[in-house]
Amino acid sequence: MWVHLHGVFWASMGGIGQQVGGPVDGTDIIPVWDRTVSQFGNQAIFVYPQSTGYAGSGDPKEEGKYKQFWNIPFWRCSVGVCADSNVDDVGFIDKVIQDMPRRLNTVKKGQIYLSGDSAGGMMVYVMLCQSQVVSRMVTAAADILGGVGREYANSRACQNSKAVPFLKIQGVKDPFITYDRDILVDGVDFISSISAAKHRAARNGCTQSNHAGPWSSEAGGQVQCINFCGNKPGAKAARLCGIATAAHDTDHPWPGYVYQEAWRFFNSQAAKASGGGGGSREQWGGSGGRQQVVRWPAPYSP
Numbered sequence: 001m002w003v004h005l006h007g008v009f010w011a012s013m014g015g016i017g018q019q020v021g022g023p024v025d026g027t028d029i030i031p032v033w034d035r036t037v038s039q040f041g042n043q044a045i046f047v048y049p050q051s052t053g054y055a056g057s058g059d060p061k062e063e064g065k066y067k068q069f070w071n072i073p074f075w076r077c078s079v080g081v082c083a084d085s086n087v088d089d090v091g092f093i094d095k096v097i098q099d100m101p102r103r104l105n106t107v108k109k110g111q112i113y114l115s116g117d118s119a120g121g122m123m124v125y126v127m128l129c130q131s132q133v134v135s136r137m138v139t140a141a142a143d144i145l146g147g148v149g150r151e152y153a154n155s156r157a158c159q160n161s162k163a164v165p166f167l168k169i170q171g172v173k174d175p176f177i178t179y180d181r182d183i184l185v186d187g188v189d190f191i192s193s194i195s196a197a198k199h200r201a202a203r204n205g206c207t208q209s210n211h212a213g214p215w216s217s218e219a220g221g222q223v224q225c226i227n228f229c230g231n232k233p234g235a236k237a238a239r240l241c242g243i244a245t246a247a248h249d250t251d252h253p254w255p256g257y258v259y260q261e262a263w264r265f266f267n268s269q270a271a272k273a274s275g276g277g278g279g280s281r282e283q284w285g286g287s288g289g290r291q292q293v294v295r296w297p298a299p300y301s302p
Contacts, residue, residue, distance in 0.1 A: 001100060002266070003097060006026040006030040006116075009030065015060070018060070044113075045100075053069060066081065067081040077187075112139055113139060120144075140167070141166055143168050165238075171246030178190075179242055197228060205232065213227045223261075237269065
């Protein structure tokens with residue numbers, strides 16, 4: 001089961017509101033744009049939680065006026081549009097992760113994955129720091145184009161968070177959440193992507209420079225990756241991949257690559273957790289193996 005958190009969304013983004021002829025929510029469109037379902041829909045159950053907020057009517061004249069995104073403790077406002085600080089998104093996503101295996105067919109223990117794009121990636125950090133459900137049930141997590149604020153990264157919640165295998169994917173040319181330097185965004189001091197990956201490595205018990213494995217080149221040299229826990233036996237991975245040709249987008253080095261990388265990482269961590277079998281035999285759902293895409297919440301009878 002792959003739980004994926006959307007980034008900041010508004011209904012006029014990419015002209016989608018005009019294309020569909022009316023209002024649209026992030027989880028109605030993001031799965032199509034991400035190409036996750038088209039690539040892996042026959043291998044995983046995808047769950048797309050929907051954040052709060054009004055996305056607008058889709059009218060281009062509303063550009064920037066309305067947005068949907070998560071209540072992120074260190075970044076609650078996106079260019080003047082703020083999330084509702086009273087919304088408990090950690091609790092909501094916890095419920096999704098706990099509830100879905102009971103509602104869906106064939107969800108194995110050791111095969112629940114969490115990822116997010118941009119602001120969704122930021123929310124992944126929050127879940128890693130604050131959620132006991134994630135530390136107990138999620139096999140691996142991936143932040144794609146997200147980041148974390150310095151003050152939050154140094155908070156007690158993050159410093160005391162549990163070890164979870166972690167993948168960080170970032171465009172080296174990203175002007176918003178920068179790869180190799182800190183940056184101020186909407187008044188928030190974001191640490192670099194390299195520092196963010198090292199921060200999670202420290203939570204996984206890798207605090208020395210000699211714990212890091214060697215850099216590897218992928219995608220014809222367009223992507224450079226390193227596991228900051230690669231040389232510490234038994235430590236859970238903290239992998240960083242920098243895409244040399246990418247800015248704040250998921251289309252490089254080719255459309256869908258970032259999710260292919262995430263899927264490879266998730267499967268490798270599931271295999272390690274099960275001793276090579278890709279997940280335990282214990283199931284939290286019923287039987288069957290149908291392809292499923294779930295927009296949560298949805299009406300159902302317990």
